[in-house]
Amino acid sequence: MKRYRIATIPGDGIGKEVVPAGRQALEVLAARGSEFRFEFEDFDWGGDYYRRHGSMMPADGLEALKGKDAILFGSAGDPHIPDHITLWGLRLKICQGLDQYANVRPARILPGIDAPLKRCGPADLNWVIVRENTEGEYSGAGGRVHQGFPIEVATDLSVMTRAGTERIQRYAFRLAQSRPRKLLTVVTKSNAQRHAMVMWDEIAQEVAKDFPDVAWDKEMVDAMTARMVNRPASLDTIVATNLHADILSDLAAALAGSLGIGPTANIHPERVYPSMFEPIHGSAFDIMGKGIANPVGTFWTVVMMLEHLDEADAARRVMAAIEHATANPKLHTRDLGGSATTADVTEAVCAHIAAAKSPLAAA
Numbered sequence: 222m223k224r225y226r227i228a229t230i231p232g233d234g235i236g237k238e239v240v241p242a243g244r245q246a247l248e249v250l251a252a253r254g255s256e257f258r259f260e261f262e263d264f265d266w267g268g269d270y271y272r273r274h275g276s277m278m279p280a281d282g283l284e285a286l287k288g289k290d291a292i293l294f295g296s297a298g299d300p301h302i303p304d305h306i307t308l309w310g311l312r313l314k315i316c317q318g319l320d321q322y323a324n325v326r327p328a329r330i331l332p333g334i335d336a337p338l339k340r341c342g343p344a345d346l347n348w349v350i351v352r353e354n355t356e357g358e359y360s361g362a363g364g365r366v367h368q369g370f371p372i373e374v375a376t377d378l379s380v381m382t383r384a385g386t387e388r389i390q391r392y393a394f395r396l397a398q399s400r401p402r403k404l405l406t407v408v409t410k411s412n413a414q415r416h417a418m419v420m421w422d423e424i425a426q427e428v429a430k431d432f433p434d435v436a437w438d439k440e441m442v443d444a445m446t447a448r449m450v451n452r453p454a455s456l457d458t459i460v461a462t463n464l465h466a467d468i469l470s471d472l473a474a475a476l477a478g479s480l481g482i483g484p485t486a487n488i489h490p491e492r493v494y495p496s497m498f499e500p501i502h503g504s505a506f507d508i509m510g511k512g513i514a515n516p517v518g519t520f521w522t523v524v525m526m527l528e529h530l531d532e533a534d535a536a537r538r539v540m541a542a543i544e545h546a547t548a549n550p551k552l553h554t555r556d557l558g559g560s561a562t563t564a565d566v567t568e569a570v571c572a573h574i575a576a577a578k579s580p581l582a583a584a
């Protein structure tokens with residue numbers, strides 16, 4: 222019997238509501254005829270931890286994560302703590318500390334979801350966005366001097382390295398190659414940003430030579446927003462810098478129906494360190510504590526975690542349960558125009574997982 226060691230980090234806000242839902246789905250899955258088990262360890266890091274200890278996570282926190290097979294993460298962000306402290310103190314600390322350089326974000330219109338793009342069918346929006354996750358605009362380089370004086374100066378320096386650029390583009394080309402359409406769009410802004418983004422374009426051209434079967438094109442990030450709305454079917458796999466992909470993937474999730482649905486994997490492809498899986502949404506201060514957060518993003522996140530653990534059958538089983546739930550409007554939460562609660566959706570998804578024929582029973 223295989224055992225996977227999973228760290229759960231609910232974090233803040235609705236992270237504390239959706240991560241337990243995701244864990245419940247994994248527990249039901251393991252209990253029902255699967256050939257694996259999970260050993261969970263929960264970490265109470267986040268805003269409450271900060272109020273007690275003055276930091277979002279302990280100094281040796283990364284060491285505790287290194288022995289895990291995967292991490293299920295909720296959200297970092299507390300209404301009473303500045304956002305740059307919560308984000309850098311927890312999520313970015315883990316992503317950068319465990320070198321999770323490929324942030325992978327699929328988007329598609331699930332059954333039963335009323336998506337805002339009325340001119341396209343569900344099959345026309347089936348994307349996966351690859352986000353550079355360790356450098357670029359979020360490298361953390363920069364500073365502030367003369368704070369509060371009229372001569373104050375503040376800089377956020379975007380740092381892009383050849384190694385960092387090449388590895389993320391290679392990852393994106395490989396992912397595009399593994400998908401049926403073998404189609405990659407490289408997002409850039411090399412007209413205005415004339416140093417790093419020009420290098421980004423040049424490296425894409427070089428890496429493309431190793432993937433002759435992948436059709437690829439280049440799009441400016443501003444034009445890309447319009448193309449996502451007007452010609453969604455012209456896109457499949459997309460690679461972009463840390464900031465560009467951050468923005469484009471929220472747009473992708475909204476176009477597919479809701480921010481509450483989208484999943485993310487922060488992947489360390491070489492598998493020296495564990496990868497981290499999270500819904501794309503944040504703490505959602507406006508609905509936290511009400512029990513109405515959409516857990517679908519977290520369930521889809523769980524699917525990505527299972528795929529990463531090479532449990533393809535189990536991943537398909539959870540995805541089928543998700544699609545069964547979204548197809549039923551009575552199981553739509555408020556963000557989808559319904560009135561279902563987190564618990565309603567979780568119960569339905571878990572029941573479907575439990576009822577599905579296990580691979581063992583089928584054999």
Ligand code: NAD
Nearest residue numbers: 296297298299304312480481502503504505508514515556
């Ligand atoms: P958000 O994703 O928290 O919320 C944006 C809007 O979407 C809100 O109206 C919210 O109610 C809605 N929404 C999001 N997820 C939902 C769900 N599962 N079900 C139903 N509705 C949902 O983004 P924000 O308001 O920009 O940020 C709030 C806090 O979260 C900030 O502190 C921010 O820094 C943090 N944040 C953290 C992460 C992360 O840890 N990965 C990501 C984004 C934002």
Ligand code: MN
Nearest residue numbers: 467468471501
């Ligand atoms: Mn974001």
